[in-house]
Amino acid sequence: MDPPLIGTLTGVAFQFGECELDRDRFELTHRGQPVSLEPRAMQVLLHLIDARGRMVPKAELLDSIWGDRFVSESALSSQIKAIRRAIGDTGDAQRMVRTVHGQGYRFVAPVTEGAPHEAPPTPETGNELLPLWQPVVAVLPFTDLDPSSGRPQLGRGLRYDLIAALSKYRWLRVLTSAATAGLAGQADVIDRLRSELDVRYAVEGTLWLGGDHLRVSVNLTDTSTGVCLWADRFERRVERLFDVLDEIVSTVVATVEPEVGYAERTRSGALPRTDMQVWDTFHLGLHRFFQFTAEGNEDAQRMLSECRSRDPGFPDAHAWWAYATVLGMVYWGTDPVPDLLDEALAASRQALRKDEQNALFHVLYGRVQLARREYGPALTANERALELNPTFAAAYCGVGDSLCYEGRYREAMAHFRRSVALGSHDPQLWAFYTYGALALVFDKQFDEAIEWTRKASSIVNCQYWTTAHRAVALAHLGRVEEAECTARDLLAQCPQFSQAYADRKLFYLKRPEQRELYLEGLRSAQVPAGDPD
Structure with missing residues (x-):
């Protein structure tokens, strides 16, 4: 049988x-x-x-x-x-x-x-199997293209710094240098990383230092396919060597993490839709989340809620469900009712109780607090995230938002600029530009606000609020025809948009002058008044 x-x-x-x-x-x-x-x-x-x-x-x-x-x-x-x-x-x-x-x-x-x-799970650890399924990343030794330089410590230091910085993203598992020591220089190193150490992603590269010139090349490889997911070359004049290396490390890490995230979501999205496990359901939910559509957000909330129910000890599901819910309130059809905001806050706190050292959880906790108009605690949460992970672009954006809604616009813009500089590969780059544009509108820097909306709108999945910010800025500059034309584009993107709709969706603003400035711009751009109810 x-x-x-x-x-x-x-x-x-x-x-x-x-x-x-x-x-x-x-x-x-x-x-x-x-x-x-x-x-x-x-x-x-x-x-x-x-x-x-x-x-x-x-x-x-x-x-x-x-x-x-x-x-x-x-x-x-x-x-x-x-x-x-x-x-x-x-x-x-x-x-x-x-x-x-x-x-x-x-x-x-x-x-x-x-x-x-x-x-029986303990209150502190719960079900710890899922974190062990997280993708493993290895950083290989950098090849010195001028081994006669007598500076082997340069490549070692660059590697150690990358390992340390990547490890701050708690959803990744990053191997120590000792774990891969026996594989250095092997022709089949990628295959052996996959087969012997279950490594899914490998970071490797070369460096060359001659006089005052430094060249570093880096690539990220999917070990299951051997495909290069990302590669770049950095050429710098060296005056302060360690400052240059710190800049390169920050840029590489801020790029590798979202690239791995995209690869994981793509992998989970390609799986059959039957008998999916929690980790794959979670990443499929994130895949739908990062499509930034009303339907995608609804699916993301549902899938992440399913993950929360199936594994209450999975903190990432709680944190991302809270964020997806808040984003649904700001952009799409989720009602910003107090009970749901309370549940989102409780979910994000539950994630933090599982891992207080997770910078992402602090950022998502801060997002919920911003939606609740608790700007001071949101600022604290995002600042804590930056203490834990100084390369986290979304945390700089969160600090910027917190300062902006308190009216501290110049300070906010310094953080938005940092988020854009680090977030070139972040799927929310359009949002970093858009939130920065809103701060510039509130600061009455309308010309620069228009430039930020232009950059945001060139990014795939940019949402209708970017167009609304541009219409408001144009209207306040007296460029009425352009503002009205932009308002028509806005209604094509979001047919239900109106002054009343914007007033409801700006529920996270508590400063009356910010809300009135924005609505005045919409009125001047001839955006329909809409139903006040």
């Missing part, structure tokens, strides 16, 4: 060796502790356990797990290595997973079945 297909049994846990595998929760524990295992490796392990007692051909595993997608046998070998590491087996011992050379694999350890053991 053929073994049951994966997923046909429910409420079952398999015990073998010192491990327990909970099929329903897709969780593996070793000696009672959660163990990191990629979803595809987990599927391979389940298939082998279901088929225990017989040899499973490689072709069967490839067809069952990868389907129509073409992959080499080395991909399967990599998953087997990962499984053995996770369950306390080795390729030499083969106490649990045995290789039938040239044919396939057998699961040979004794297995018992029963109800899953409940490992």
Whole structure:
């Protein structure tokens, strides 16, 4: 009789060796502790356990797990290595997973079945499996193109600084330099990073220092495909070497993090829509969030809410649901009612209770506080985020918003400019420009506000508020015809937009002069008054 297909049994846990595998929760524990295992490796392990007692051909595993997608046998070998590491087996011992050379694999350890053991989460740690599924990033040694320079410490220092700065993004797992020491200089280093260390992304590069001239080249590689996701070259005149290196590190890290985020969302978005696990549901929710549409935001709120329900100990889901909800209030159809704002604040606090050192959680907490017109606490939250991660573009934007709504426009613009400088690859770059434009409108720097809206509108997914800010700035400059033309563009982008609509959506402003300045500009641009109700 053929073994049951994966997923046909429910409420079952398999015990073998010192491990327990909970099929329903897709969780593996070793000696009672959660163990990191990629979803595809987990599927391979389940298939082998279901088929225990017989040899499973490689072709069967490839067809069952990868389907129509073409992959080499080395991909399967990599998953087997990962499984053995996770369950306390080795390729030499083969106490649990045995290789039938040239044919396939057998699961040979004794297995018992029963109800899953409940490992009660503690209030501090909760379910810690999901963070172990986060993408792993490795920073490889930089190749000195002039090894005779006698300055090997330069490349080492650059690498260590990149590792330290990337590690401040708590959703990433960044390997230490010692973890990859044995792979330096190997021709197959990318393949070995993937197969031996489960690294999904690798940062590598070269440097050359001659006289007062420094050249650094950096690239980011997806180890599963070998595809370069991003590359750049930095050429600088060196007067203060460490200042130059700090600038390069800040720029590289502020670019690598959103590029990895985009790759993860793309990967999750390409997965089949059945039997998705929480981590992939979460990233699919972020994928919809970053489309910046009404439909995408609605889907994001729903998916992130699902993640919160399925894994209450997953702090990222709480924080991002709160932010998606607030953004829905500002841009789309979510009503900014007090109860929902209270729930968003509680969700963002719940994330912070899980990880107070996470700069992102402080930024998203600050976003909710801005929506609640609690500008002082929002400023504190974003400043704390910058203490934790000085390269975080969104935190600079959050400080800028907090200062802007308090009327401290010049200070705000310094932070908006920093957010734009660091956020060239951030999916919210258009928003950094747009929020900066609003501060310039409030400061009556209308010409510069128009320039910032022009830059924002050149970015894909830029939203209608950018056009509204431009119409207001043009109207206050007395460029009435241009303002009216821009207002028509605004109504094409957002047909329901009106003065009354803007008044409702600007609920996060508490200074009457800011709101009146904005509405006066809309009136002068001939934006319809709308229904005051």
